[in-house]
Amino acid sequence: MPKIPLASWVDSLVEWMGDVFSGFFDAISLIIEKIVQLFTDLFMLPHPYLFIVILAVIAYFLGRLPLTLFTAIGFLLIDNLGYWSQTMSTLSLVITAALISVLLGVPLGIWAAYSRSASRIIIPVLDFMQTMPAFVYLLPAVTFFSLGVVPGVIASVIFAIPPTIRLTRLGIMQVSGELTEAADAFGSTSGQKLFKVQLPLAMPTLMAGINQTIMLSLSMVVIASMIGAQGIGAEVYRAVTQLQIGKGFEAGLAVVILAIVLDRFTQNIFKSKKRGA
Amino acid sequence: MAILQVNKVSKLFGTNPEQGIQLLEQGWGKTRIAKEKNITVGVNRVSFDIHEGEIFVIMGLSGSGKSTLVRLLNRLIEPTSGEILIHGKDLRKMNKEQLREVRRKKISMVFQKFALFPHRSVVENVEYGLEIQKVDKSKRREAAMKSLELVGLKGWEEKMPDQLSGGMQQRVGLARALANDPEILLMDEAFSALDPLIRRDMQDELIELQDKMKKTIVFITHDLDEALRIGDRIALMKDGSIVQIGTPEEILTQPANDYVERFVEDVDLSKVLTxxxxxxxxxxxxxxxxxxxxxxxxxxxxxxxxxxxxxxxxxxxxxxxxxxxxxxxxxxxxxxxxxxxxxxxxxxxxxxxxxxxxxxxxxxxxxxxxxxxxxxxxxxxxxxxxxxxxxxxxxxxxxx
Structure with a gap:
């Protein structure tokens, strides 16, 4: 039996998509680039010290003194080591990827929760996205969006969106049938039921999904740097390829600090909301 | 005229429920339909009228179809056949919009496990029904407070539901249902989750409230004592059918068949007869x-x-x-x-x-x-x- 020419099928599919949808991909590319640029400009606008103070104040209002100290010291260290601008571009990439993931993922998660047939399609696709090695879809991303930050964002979204979709769906499905029944019994429209009952109750689970999405997109930054996305990931990649152990550690530490701060921030945003309620 | 008329209403579960209705009409039994056609008969051609201002108790053991029946009355579950007339208008013929209007203005529901929204405070729970009707904030708050006062929960409005005891939570459930000023209250085993002493208090208060407000109440219970205590009339259900409808006294003193007789034989008559x-x-x-x-x-x-x-x-x-x-x-x-x-x-x-x-x-x-x-x-x-x-x-x- 001859080998199935799966590889050449995929090749021609990618080529065909590149031809047919090139206008569409260009438009997306432009939008994503603008968003990343906007965030980078925003983060680079204030002096690093001022930005650190702003972050520390936010950390304080999220309600934890240790977090405030960690944020301040961690970012001062990053600045001191000379990775400020790289860290800011990485932050922009991560936030853009997370934003797109949430904007696409939450509605998809809601749809999957409501419709059994939708979830029958969405769930296996998510499995595919999460288990397919990231390097494999890095290449088509480059084909469609050329080199630079945009394919990095796209690859991050593909890799990081599944938790948001999964946990949004889970959160909504976990809302007890009695409560949705009560919402119906009082004459809610489906929109009212969704926004006044289901989404608020799904919020803790949904936020856990968003938190995971941010962490996953951060874990993509080194891989994204291989296709030309600038930032702290590029520093790590360069250090590793040049066998500069110390430099690699420095840059890696910056990633870790950024990761911890992002994680605690997103976790606490929800907790403080809950307290306020 | 009866406020709510239920004419030969059935609910069958399965892939072809309409066929099940025909088989019921041909005299097939519930078990035979379940075995041969894989259709479950939840409610079997039930008819009754509910009069304005009465407490109508639907009583039956678990699996008798009473919880399904009460959900047919506001179409939380779609009936398979029959008519449900509220003020003479068929609920089954209404579109989504009209049905919502009925649920908002005419029929409210109180749930067995309270079903309070845990992310909303007590008063926010109570005003939910008015909020979704876009009643403006001060007006709905006022109505909610009045309703809370009615059930004796003044001063608790800012608490969260999980800070309240079971009895108080159900008062919130009751207040939420009353806030819409509905004509009909559907109460699905509303007191079953409460402990006996509190349940007794709630029954008394319900009777008192009903005297004051003249609501029509459809009350579901599996507890015969409860049914006899609060019911003006009782419909006894078994296997999805109504076995007997009557005043508590009629049920006790003139049981329609052996089932009812066995059911009521342990009743302490001294707590029922006057x-x-x-x-x-x-x-x-x-x-x-x-x-x-x-x-x-x-x-x-x-x-x-x-x-x-x-x-x-x-x-x-x-x-x-x-x-x-x-x-x-x-x-x-x-x-x-x-x-x-x-x-x-x-x-x-x-x-x-x-x-x-x-x-x-x-x-x-x-x-x-x-x-x-x-x-x-x-x-x-x-x-x-x-x-x-x-x-x-x-x-x-x-x-x-």
């Missing part, structure tokens, strides 16, 4: 007669005492044969021997409250209405006789 049921027609005399006439009357009827009333049938007191014969000898008048502090009760007094009174009193118990007019008399034997299952009033003999 004074008006066991009282008999009193022998009376007016004050202007003398002791001789009274004595003659007692001898004629074979009794040992007489109630004295005025011309408007108002109870003045009671006289005994012994006193009357003394009075005759000493030439005294009736009013000299009148016992005015004899026991009397209202017509709705339950029998279990009568035991003590009848056993302590030498004279028979007078039943008087709100205006003090004598309605009847209860003798000790009558109470026991009623409990022993004598069904018609007036058959018991007076032996006091």
């Amino acid at each position: 004074a008006s049921r066991v009282m008999r027609r009193p022998e009376t005399i007016t004050m202007d007669r003398g002791p001789r006439v009274a004595l003659e009357l007692m001898r004629e009827r074979g009794i040992s005492n007489l109630f004295v009333i005025d011309r408007s049938k108002k109870l003045l007191g009671v006289i005994t044969a012994e006193d009357a014969s003394d009075a005759m000898k000493n030439n005294r008048k009736l009013e000299d021997i009148l016992i005015t502090d004899g026991p009397s009760v209202g017509p709705d007094t339950l029998l279990n409250e009568l035991f003590e009174i009848t056993s302590m009193s030498k004279v028979p118990l007078a039943v008087v209405d709100d205006n003090g007019r004598l309605m009847g008399v209860i003798v000790r034997g009558a109470v026991l006789g009623a409990l022993a299952g004598e069904s018609k009033s007036g058959e018991v003999t007076q032996d006091a």
Whole structure:
């Protein structure tokens, strides 16, 4: 039996998509680039010290003194080591990827929760996205969006969106049938039921999904740097390829600090909301 | 006219429920349909009318279809066949918009496990129904507060539901249902999750509330005592069908079949039957007669005492044969021997409250209405006789 020419099928599919949808991909590319640029400009606008103070104040209002100290010291260290601008571009990439993931993922998660047939399609696709090695879809991303930050964002979204979709769906499905029944019994429209009952109750689970999405997109930054996305990931990649152990550690530490701060921030945003309620 | 009319309503679960309806019409049994066609009969061609202002209890054991039935009444579950008329309009023919309007304005629901929204405070829960109708904030807050006050939860409005005890949570559930000012309240095993003492209090309060507000209440329960306590009428369900509909007394004293009879055989009748049921027609005399006439009357009827009333049938007191014969000898008048502090009760007094009174009193118990007019008399034997299952009033003999 001859080998199935799966590889050449995929090749021609990618080529065909590149031809047919090139206008569409260009438009997306432009939008994503603008968003990343906007965030980078925003983060680079204030002096690093001022930005650190702003972050520390936010950390304080999220309600934890240790977090405030960690944020301040961690970012001062990053600045001191000379990775400020790289860290800011990485932050922009991560936030853009997370934003797109949430904007696409939450509605998809809601749809999957409501419709059994939708979830029958969405769930296996998510499995595919999460288990397919990231390097494999890095290449088509480059084909469609050329080199630079945009394919990095796209690859991050593909890799990081599944938790948001999964946990949004889970959160909504976990809302007890009695409560949705009560919402119906009082004459809610489906929109009212969704926004006044289901989404608020799904919020803790949904936020856990968003938190995971941010962490996953951060874990993509080194891989994204291989296709030309600038930032702290590029520093790590360069250090590793040049066998500069110390430099690699420095840059890696910056990633870790950024990761911890992002994680605690997103976790606490929800907790403080809950307290306020 | 009945506020809610239910005509041959069925709910079948399965891939082809319509076929199941036809088979039911052809006389197939529930088990046969389940076995051969894989269709579950939840509610089987049920009909009844609910009158304005009554507490209509749907009572049955678990699996009898009562919870399904109550959800058919506001179409939380779609009926398979039949008509549900609210003020003569068929609920099944309404579109989504009209149905929502009915749920918002006419029918509210109270749930077994309260179903309070845990992310909303007590008052926010209560105003939910008005909020989704886009009633403006101050107005709906006002209505919610009024409703909370009605159920005795004033001062708790800012608490979260999980800070409240079960009984209080269900009061919130009740307040939420009342805030819409609905005509019909559907209460699905509303008190079943509460412990017995609190349940009893809630039943009393519900009856009181209903007296005040004149809502029509459809109350689902599996607890016969509860059904007998609060129901004006009871529909007894078994296997998706209604076995009997009647007042608590009718259910107890004239069970429609063996099932109902077995069901009610353990009921403590003394907690259901009232004074008006066991009282008999009193022998009376007016004050202007003398002791001789009274004595003659007692001898004629074979009794040992007489109630004295005025011309408007108002109870003045009671006289005994012994006193009357003394009075005759000493030439005294009736009013000299009148016992005015004899026991009397209202017509709705339950029998279990009568035991003590009848056993302590030498004279028979007078039943008087709100205006003090004598309605009847209860003798000790009558109470026991009623409990022993004598069904018609007036058959018991007076032996006091």
